[in-house]
Amino acid sequence: MNRRLLGFLVFALVLVGAEPQPISRSAFDLATAGLAAAEQQQDPTTITVYITRTGKKYHREGCRHLSRSKIPTNVKAAVERRYGPCSVCRPPTTRSSR
Numbered sequence: 137m138n139r140r141l142l143g144f145l146v147f148a149l150v151l152v153g154a155e156p157q158p159i160s161r162s163a164f165d166l167a168t169a170g171l172a173a174a175e176q177q178q179d180p181t182t183i184t185v186y187i188t189r190t191g192k193k194y195h196r197e198g199c200r201h202l203s204r205s206k207i208p209t210n211v212k213a214a215v216e217r218r219y220g221p222c223s224v225c226r227p228p229t230t231r232s233s234r
């Protein structure tokens with residue numbers, strides 16, 4: 137084997153071997169923090185709601201207004217298509233303020 141290549145390989149191995157603790161530790165912390173943040177604030181726009189073929193409102197699962205038709209979508213898509221939240225089942229909106 138080429139001596140210079142061997143020297144480089146040893147150098148690289150030393151580099152990798154010297155640093156695994158701090159690197160993997162911070163990566164683990166980052167992943168944990170990201171998971172915690174994702175759990176705490178679920179994006180309301182990804183929640184499944186239902187629209188009807190004729191109505192102008194979107195609904196939660198099981199709303200009594202969903203007896204005729206029930207088309208699954210999500211909050212973001214429903215709002216973009218100018219559906220409003222039903223006043224009976226009060227589904228989540230894209231705005232957090234109430």
Ligand SMILES: [Zn+2]
Nearest residue numbers: 195199222225
């Ligand atoms: Zn409803």
